[in-house]
Amino acid sequence: MTFDPDALGRSKADLAETLRTLRKRAGRTQAWLARRCTMSQTKISNIESAKLTPRLADVELILRALEAPPDLVTQMAALTRIAHTEWQDVWSQRRTGLEKKQNELAGFEKTSSEFRYFLLSMVTGLLATPEYVRASLAHVPGDQSKAIAKKLERQAVLHDTSKHFTFILTEQAARWPFLPALAMAMQIDRLISVSLLPNVRLGVIPLDGHVPVCALNTFTVYDARIATVETSTGAMIFRDHRDVSAYVSEFAEYEGHALFDEPARERLSAWADQFRS
Numbered sequence: 001m002t003f004d005p006d007a008l009g010r011s012k013a014d015l016a017e018t019l020r021t022l023r024k025r026a027g028r029t030q031a032w033l034a035r036r037c038t039m040s041q042t043k044i045s046n047i048e049s050a051k052l053t054p055r056l057a058d059v060e061l062i063l064r065a066l067e068a069p070p071d072l073v074t075q076m077a078a079l080t081r082i083a084h085t086e087w088q089d090v091w092s093q094r095r096t097g098l099e100k101k102q103n104e105l106a107g108f109e110k111t112s113s114e115f116r117y118f119l120l121s122m123v124t125g126l127l128a129t130p131e132y133v134r135a136s137l138a139h140v141p142g143d144q145s146k147a148i149a150k151k152l153e154r155q156a157v158l159h160d161t162s163k164h165f166t167f168i169l170t171e172q173a174a175r176w177p178f179l180p181a182l183a184m185a186m187q188i189d190r191l192i193s194v195s196l197l198p199n200v201r202l203g204v205i206p207l208d209g210h211v212p213v214c215a216l217n218t219f220t221v222y223d224a225r226i227a228t229v230e231t232s233t234g235a236m237i238f239r240d241h242r243d244v245s246a247y248v249s250e251f252a253e254y255e256g257h258a259l260f261d262e263p264a265r266e267r268l269s270a271w272a273d274q275f276r277s
Helices: 005-025 030-037 041-048 056-065 070-083 090-096 098-111 130-136 145-159 171-175 181-195 241-255 261-276
Strands: 085-089 114-119 164-170 200-205 218-222 226-231 234-238
Touching (some): 005 041, 030 041, 030 056, 056 070, 070 085, 090 098, 098 145, 098 218, 114 241, 130 145, 130 181, 164 241, 171 181, 171 200, 171 261, 181 261, 200 261, 218 241, 226 241, 234 241
Parallel strands (some): 114 164, 164 200
Antiparallel strands (some): 085 234, 114 218, 226 234
């Protein structure tokens, strides 16, 4: 499916309006539709007013109750998927303040218990040293001190033992010389330290192995319900179960090729020593 960034912003309202129009054309009330779909009338009302974005299963129930034709069901399924997808471009994030994005990520972390991070080319903020965090925002105009402070503050979530984290870094992510050599050694030391936390699994995929799959993006999966995918110009946020499941499966593939525990720490230690030398 091709996603139009402009359409992503309209899709929730379009979905709500279309479902409301279909019900009215069928001559049915919200109460009738709620009974037929085994939903509350409040839920139907919230769907039709765009206060609640329905799951695909909900949309299919509604369309079946309204006897919608098959071609319309297909169109509505596509619209539902788009409604569960959000595009956040970097320029909008900068205009509203990068600390707002950090607050959003903190919200994901607060409401989730299982996290999967696939890191293709850089170290993520939860694993970064203060120097790495500052360098990651150095190219952004203006005072980013609030965003930097919030990034570092978010790292406290790693010590919440009710939450479980799996980080997979490619060798490029761990070794890309983003900082001067000594600072890079300290960053890798930080990875080793975090890997010792009881609720954290940290793996690395070395370049000297055989990995018959090709990664295209850095991504994060929260509780198999939300996937965020980063690009150089922004981020896509997926909530449709098919999209999220695809990233869960992709993560599992990389997990099978990664080194964990002592083998990972030994490899990281060797890379840190190379920076020090």
